[in-house]
Amino acid sequence: MSKPEAAFGYPMTVATKGGLDRAWSNDLKCPDQRDPKMVDEVWKAMMAADPVGKKWGPRASSTDPNPQGLNRVRNSYWWGWNKNTVPLHGVLGGTVPVCIVYGEHDSIVNTAPDLGLLYFSVPELYKTIPGPNKLMFRIACAGHQAPWERVAHDIHTMSEHWLKQGKVMGATTGSYYRDVDGVLTPLE
Known part of the structure; x- marks a missing residue:
């Protein structure tokens, strides 16, 4: 090890x-x-x-x-964000709702499994969150620097809706692909 x-x-x-x-x-x-x-x-x-x-x-x-x-x-070390620690105490996705937004081309938080301790996958993290109160969006034509890319306004709006309303584009749970036209397609 x-x-x-x-x-x-x-x-x-x-x-x-x-x-x-x-x-x-x-x-x-x-x-x-x-x-x-x-x-x-x-x-x-x-x-x-x-x-x-x-x-x-x-x-x-x-x-x-x-x-x-x-x-x-x-240097990123996925403290607390791994398959062993995320489900601890069952609070994430339950009493602590979770919304994850990431770019489909983000190579920083979606690495190859053969990287060992450096491996990280947003979809795998999402699956590991135990509670039902969770949302995930993979954003088309966006990378790790999405807050500074063309989709920045959309991401800020999504964050605002999550924080103020507890939902994004009408969704309160589930994982979705958001295409360049803003259309959501379920990933699960």
Whole structure:
């Protein structure tokens, strides 16, 4: 059995703007999934939120002596979000309702099963939640950075409806695929 610390290494890593762009590009599978200028805007927001990381990294350009900045990123360890811990005490999907929204092209939270401790699957997580008070939506033409992609408004609206009304697009339970036209198709 592998030790978690061996798989996950340090609790934090750093990422460059180029790394953000490359990782995000891996999830881009649809035309116009993101505005081409979004990497610059997201990077500006990240640097504004981290004045320490903003001072690190390579120079922004050969003519600009200022650093481009580094994004300090926590290494994900699926604490509590695995098939052994999710069903504990039976509260998730019961007294604690759950709504999960993820992009169909999200390669960060949907990895290959052969990754061992690094394996994660949103649909498998959903199936593991024991209670009936749960919803899941797989969003067409969206990746891990969906809140900054073309579907951002739709995702924010879905979140607002879940938090205020306890339902999304009329649904209170179940798992669905939401296509580019907003049509829901049950996944179960």
